[in-house]
Amino acid sequence: MVEGVLWGGCLEVIEGIKNTELFPTTEFFENKILFLEVSEWMPGVEWVEMFVRNLCVSGIACKLKALLFGRPHTFGSQVYNKQYEEALVRVLGEEFGLENLLVVSRMDFGHTKPSCVLPIGGRVIVDSEKNNLRFSAKKCHRLGECIINI
Numbered sequence: 121m122v123e124g125v126l127w128g129g130c131l132e133v134i135e136g137i138k139n140t141e142l143f144p145t146t147e148f149f150e151n152k153i154l155f156l157e158v159s160e161w162m163p164g165v166e167w168v169e170m171f172v173r174n175l176c177v178s179g180i181a182c183k184l185k186a187l188l189f190g191r192p193h194t195f196g197s198q199v200y201n202k203q204y205e206e207a208l209v210r211v212l213g214e215e216f217g218l219e220n221l222l223v224v225s226r227m228d229f230g231h232t233k234p235s236c237v238l239p240i241g242g243r244v245i246v247d248s249e250k251n252n253l254r255f256s257a258k259k260c261h262r263l264g265e266c267i268i269n270i
Contacts, residue, residue, distance in 0.1 A: 128155035157190025157230030193232035
């Protein structure tokens, strides 16, 4: 189980703001839970590998508490799920030795249906034993604690 502040979005959009004043500093990612997803354009696995590799090389990935990866929204997404998961394991674990980074994939947020809205900047607990995410009450608008099963 890990706890941190949630930040992230669509890979293609995040790639577009890198090296601009909109992209956070490397220090910003300390103890963050990063969520990433792909748009309906469905970038190839090589592009996802490059993106994740850049997170590692820049020192961002080693600062994270967890990485949440969204399920692609398209026919044939099972093939993409498997390829993306293999890429995450290959780059994070095998190439950069981040085997202990908690990675959750096939999540329903972003460009998929059904879709959950994630509260950017909210505190979240990723509980891999109970297979859920828990969000703080402040970000859940009178619901108390929000729980999403993973």
